[in-house]
Amino acid sequence: MDSDALRVFQNELICCICMNYFIDPVTIDCGHSSCRPCLCLCSEEGRAPMHCPMCRKISEKPNFNTNVALKKLASLARQTRLQNINNPDNICVLHEETKELFCEADKRLICGPCAESPEHAAHSHSPIGWAAEECRKVYKLLDYTQTCNPFNQMSLQDYVSLREVIITIQYQKMHLFLDEEEQLHLQALEREAKELFQQLKDSQVRMTQHLEGMKDMYRELWEACHMPDVELLQDVGNVYARTDLAQMQKPQPVNPELTSWCITGVLDMLNNFRVDNALSTEMTPCYISLSEHVRHVIFGDDHLGAPMDLQGVESFAVWGAQAFTSGKHYWEVDVTHSSNWILGVCRDSRTADTSIVFDSDETFFSISSKRSNHYSLSTNSPPLIQYVQRPQGRVGVFLDYDNGSVSFFDVSKGSLIYDFPPSSFSSPLRPFFCFGCT
Numbered sequence: 001m002d003s004d005a006l007r008v009f010q011n012e013l014i015c016c017i018c019m020n021y022f023i024d025p026v027t028i029d030c031g032h033s034s035c036r037p038c039l040c041l042c043s044e045e046g047r048a049p050m051h052c053p054m055c056r057k058i059s060e061k062p063n064f065n066t067n068v069a070l071k072k073l074a075s076l077a078r079q080t081r082l083q084n085i086n087n088p089d090n091i092c093v094l095h096e097e098t099k100e101l102f103c104e105a106d107k108r109l110i111c112g113p114c115a116e117s118p119e120h121a122a123h124s125h126s127p128i129g130w131a132a133e134e135c136r137k138v139y140k141l142l143d144y145t146q147t148c149n150p151f152n153q154m155s156l157q158d159y160v161s162l163r164e165v166i167i168t169i170q171y172q173k174m175h176l177f178l179d180e181e182e183q184l185h186l187q188a189l190e191r192e193a194k195e196l197f198q199q200l201k202d203s204q205v206r207m208t209q210h211l212e213g214m215k216d217m218y219r220e221l222w223e224a225c226h227m228p229d230v231e232l233l234q235d236v237g238n239v240y241a242r243t244d245l246a247q248m249q250k251p252q253p254v255n256p257e258l259t260s261w262c263i264t265g266v267l268d269m270l271n272n273f274r275v276d277n278a279l280s281t282e283m284t285p286c287y288i289s290l291s292e293h294v295r296h297v298i299f300g301d302d303h304l305g306a307p308m309d310l311q312g313v314e315s316f317a318v319w320g321a322q323a324f325t326s327g328k329h330y331w332e333v334d335v336t337h338s339s340n341w342i343l344g345v346c347r348d349s350r351t352a353d354t355s356i357v358f359d360s361d362e363t364f365f366s367i368s369s370k371r372s373n374h375y376s377l378s379t380n381s382p383p384l385i386q387y388v389q390r391p392q393g394r395v396g397v398f399l400d401y402d403n404g405s406v407s408f409f410d411v412s413k414g415s416l417i418y419d420f421p422p423s424s425f426s427s428p429l430r431p432f433f434c435f436g437c438t
Contacts, residue, residue, distance in 0.1 A: 278331030320431030340436035
């Protein structure tokens with residue numbers, strides 16, 4: 001290959017953004033390629049949609065696979081470029097030979113005789129080119145785009161406002177002499193919400209500062225990846241130390257969870273309507289699926305394969321021994337040994353099919369789910385995340401059919417979980433309980 005052709009070939013291996021040989025190249029929808037970090041830094045915090053830096057076409061795809069062939073060619077081109085071998089720092093003082101190896105144990109360059117000496121004989125050694133390529137992978141350890149986003153305070157504010165309303169309604173069902181306790185309860189909620197908002201605000205500041213710091217460090221590490229091999233490896237210890245420090249200093253997000261306050265006398269009142277053996281002893285293996293809207297609110301964009309989904313693991317359903325068409329009814333269910341469960345009432349439509357799909361028409365559920373060691377408590381109709389502590393023991397369900405009311409209670413604390421807005425029931429309602437086998 002003549003020099004002109006070689007030069008043209010090498011130019012095809014250069015990123016149009018950093019003007020250096022590709023490191024982890026990706027090819028976007030329009031067909032152009034660039035370094036993944038360059039594309040990430042040029043976009044708005046690495047989020048879609050992305051614009052091609054060459055033709056400006058939009059790509060809705062958020063992630064791209066590495067172009068393996070282009071990566072190998074760029075690596076070969078980078079290793080064949082002229083190295084600064086005449087640098088005095090690259091000559092071994094003891095043996096007066098060029099340092100062509102990298103000692104992985106001591107993180108420094110050595111010559112061939114040094115590698116055979118007793119000091120380094122037991123260590124692993126790598127050619128400079130290979131070691132430098134491995135070192136360039138350090139930027140992947142510091143993906144600043146994965147920093148937690150600040151919590152949406154407005155959704156919590158709406159929830160707090162809604163919770164004030166349902167607490168007020170709950171107290172209105174009780175005797176007037178509990179008015180003073182109602183006011184104390186609301187004041188405590190307001191104080192706790194104020195403290196939680198401040199924690200979220202402080203957390204947002206910390207996360208924003210950390211994000212900016214990581215972005216600067218990400219850019220510096222990316223620039224360091226383009227240093228000559230010798231200079232890169234001489235500073236590799238400092239690079240790894242800074243990366244470890246950045247990971248250790250990552251701030252932890254605030255868990256927006258409100259205290260479940262006891263409502264005096266509520267369980268004594270509900271036990272007047274207690275139904276013994278409300279659920280059948282017969283368990284039916286089945287696959288449960290909630291509506292798309294419900295799963296989207298509970299699990300967000302990443303809701304495919306969510307617990308209690310048709311694509312998930314097999315669950316067990318227990319139906320009520322009888323359906324209710326009038327009156328007030330209260331029963332309790334022990335959820336101690338289950339992380340994923342659905343509890344409540346639904347239309348009397350039992351089926352022999354092992355796949356059960358629930359929509360929002362006359363279904364009133366409290367839903368507990370666990371994903372990646374994170375617990376979530378929510379309700380449907382409409383779908384709503386519950387920012388209260390998840391019940392650990394028994395959960396009480398109160399159905400007031402005539403007044404169109406369904407409420408859930410944490411029995412161990414005597415506290416309200418949620419009270420559905422009044423509705424008008426037109427069909428028999430049957431208790432329902434479903435739990436996953438994991």
